[in-house]
Amino acid sequence: MSMRTTTSRRLALAISAALLTLASSGYPQDAGSEPGPSAPEPRINLGSGVAPSSEPGPSGDPRSGVAEAKTFHIYYLGGQSNMDGFGTIAELPADLNQPVEGIYIYHGNTAPDGAGDGVQPGQHPGAQPDAQPGAQPGAGRWSIIKPGHGVGFRSDGEANTYSDRFGVELTFARRIAALHPDRNIAIIKYSRGGTSISRAARSASRAGCWDPDFDPAVPNQLDHAVATIKAALAAGDIDGDGSADTLIPAGIVWMQGESDGADRGPAQDYGENLRRVMDALSEALGDSAHELPVAIGLISDSGRQPQAGEDGKIWDFGEHVRLAQADYCDIEARAVLVDSTDEYGYSDPYHYDTAGYIDLGRKFAEAIAGLEKKGP
Numbered sequence: 001m002s003m004r005t006t007t008s009r010r011l012a013l014a015i016s017a018a019l020l021t022l023a024s025s026g027y028p029q030d031a032g033s034e035p036g037p038s039a040p041e042p043r044i045n046l047g048s049g050v051a052p053s054s055e056p057g058p059s060g061d062p063r064s065g066v067a068e069a070k071t072f073h074i075y076y077l078g079g080q081s082n083m084d085g086f087g088t089i090a091e092l093p094a095d096l097n098q099p100v101e102g103i104y105i106y107h108g109n110t111a112p113d114g115a116g117d118g119v120q121p122g123q124h125p126g127a128q129p130d131a132q133p134g135a136q137p138g139a140g141r142w143s144i145i146k147p148g149h150g151v152g153f154r155s156d157g158e159a160n161t162y163s164d165r166f167g168v169e170l171t172f173a174r175r176i177a178a179l180h181p182d183r184n185i186a187i188i189k190y191s192r193g194g195t196s197i198s199r200a201a202r203s204a205s206r207a208g209c210w211d212p213d214f215d216p217a218v219p220n221q222l223d224h225a226v227a228t229i230k231a232a233l234a235a236g237d238i239d240g241d242g243s244a245d246t247l248i249p250a251g252i253v254w255m256q257g258e259s260d261g262a263d264r265g266p267a268q269d270y271g272e273n274l275r276r277v278m279d280a281l282s283e284a285l286g287d288s289a290h291e292l293p294v295a296i297g298l299i300s301d302s303g304r305q306p307q308a309g310e311d312g313k314i315w316d317f318g319e320h321v322r323l324a325q326a327d328y329c330d331i332e333a334r335a336v337l338v339d340s341t342d343e344y345g346y347s348d349p350y351h352y353d354t355a356g357y358i359d360l361g362r363k364f365a366e367a368i369a370g371l372e373k374k375g376p
Contacts, residue, residue, distance in 0.1 A: 067241040072104070072186040074233070074249045075176065075368065076285060077169055078225055079256030080207075081193030082297070085150030085167020086347055087357035092147060096170060096358065099146035103173045104238050108190035108228030109155045111137035113208040113220040116227065137219065138190060138228035142238040145173050151193060167191075171361030172253065179369040186238060186247070190228040195221050196259035197273040198266035203259040210256075211273070212280050222277065226284045233285075249285035251368045252278060255297035255360075257325060258350070261315035268317075271324035275332070291334055293371035295364050296325050298339040304349040314349055336367045 077083060089097060116137040139157035150165025169187055177185045194207030199214055214220040219227075236244040260266040260273070274296075282290045299321055303312035315321070329337040340363045344356030352360065 067243060069243040069245060070184050070239065071246040071248060072184040072238060073180065074186050074188060074247050074285070075172070075251045075253060076229065076249070076281060077167075077172070077187060077189040077191065077253045077255075078281065079191045079254050079297070080195045080259060081151065081191075082258070082299075082351060083167060083189075083191035083253075083255040084193050085165055085169070085357055086351035087150060087166045087170075087354040088347070089147045089150075089164050089166055091354040092166070092358075096174075097147055099144045100170070100173050100177075101144060102184070103145050103177055104142050104186040105145040105149065105169060105173070106140045106142050106186070106188045106228070106232035106235070106238075107149050107153060107155060107160070108138035108140045108188070108224065108231070109135045109157070110190070110192045111135075111224055113204075113214070114218045116219050116224065136227070137224035138226075138231055140228065140231065142186070142232070142235055142240070145169060145187065149189065166357065168253070168255070168357055168361035168364055171358050172365045173361075175362045175365035176369060179365060188229055188232045190225040191255075192221055192224075194259055195256070196266055197256070197277055198260055198263075198269055200269075201259050201263050201266040203262065207259065210277050212276050222280060225281065229281075229284045249287060249292060250372065251293040251295070252281055252285070253295045253297075253364045253368065254278065257299040257321040258315055258318070261299060261318035261321040264317050264320075266317075267320035267324075270321045271327055274324060274328050278328075278332075278335075293368050294332070294335040295367040295371070296329055296335060296337050297360065297364070298322055298325055298337055298341050300341040300344070302346040302349050304346065334371065336371055338363050338367050 135154070135156040140155045141157060141160065143160060146162070147166045147170060148162025148164070149169050150163050150167045152163030152165055154161045167189075169189055173185060173187060177183070192208055194203050195209060196204050196207070197210045198204065199209045199211040201209065204211075208221045210221045210225075212222055214222070233247055233249075238245050238247070254274075257270060257274075260270050266273075278294050279290050282288075282292050285292060299315070299318055301314050301318050303314070305312050305314045326337055329335040338360070340359060341352070341356070344359070345353040346356075347353045
């Protein structure tokens with residue numbers, strides 16, 4: 001069954017967004033949602049020199065551990081806290097609570113806007129502290145994927161410190177490998193909880209933003225993600241067997257938008273902002289033609305905000321973001337919407353429960369694999 005939203009689902013999203021617009025008309029914009037100053041020219045060179053390819057994988061078992069030059073297909077995972085992952089390792093079934101041999105991950109160290117490139121963490125007013133003080137944004141190392149890459153993970157580039165949580169990477173890795181048994185699989189992950197795309201979102205000064213046209217003097221989340229990607233792709237031997245490997249970027253998985261849904265302006269601008277960030281990440285992965293498959297996770301709302309009145313909505317303008325995500329996937333042939341998020345339970349008002357992350361990782365893998373089968 002296609003992961004793309006159905007016509008009835010899209011119509012429902014459009015109606016919800018229209019009703020929200022009518023209900024909120026005549027009221028002032030939320031604090032922090034006013035448009036920022038005119039955008040400067042983009043300040044980062046996103047090209048990495050690594051281009052997507054249709055080159056087949058190595059002969060024999062791609063996860064055999066034999067010391068030889070290998071070809072790895074690389075998937076990038078990014079977004080905010082539901083990409084970080086709040087699944088509880090102690091709740092994992094035994095078959096998932098173990099390393100995934102032969103599948104590697106480069107998980108970039110999270111950092112606030114303003115960290116790195118000679119700027120000391122904390123210079124950006126109101127910024128959250130970085131996960132690993134003193135480490136460069138995006139610092140990491142290739143390692144076998146295992147539980148512990150959820151919220152609280154950190155790396156200084158020499159060693160990883162694992163948390164008691166996991167995210168979609170755990171089941172995504174297993175499922176995409178099962179769908180592509182002839183491939184070696186590797187994952188690059190950089191995400192940061194609370195982040196918006198828009199610099200005008202109220203959370204941007206606290207958690208950070210992914211705006212491609214952010215202040216040129218202040219590295220932001222997109223810069224940190226690009227730094228992660230470049231460092232990961234620059235590693236010549238990701239499995240440590242002494243032979244240089246070939247890395248083929250194969251897709252992008254994105255779970256983000258809740259923070260943009262808190263304010264009217266960022267929510268209404270989300271569609272264009274999403275397109276720009278996906279294009280920028282594609283370019284960082286060497287895809288200047290913007291053809292890499294993209295799977296977008298539909299944001300959802302727990303309805304568990306006691307101060308919100310009868311509807312309990314956490315994200316006041318979330319329906320605008322949901323509609324923008326659906327529209328992006330309808331317009332972009334390379335994109336698919338994963339909407340199973342509406343079915344998940346929550347561990348708190350903001351984050352899915354363990355079962356949700358287990359399922360979401362599999363759904364993302366199936367969505368990406370379906371796009372890969374179709375081709376550009």
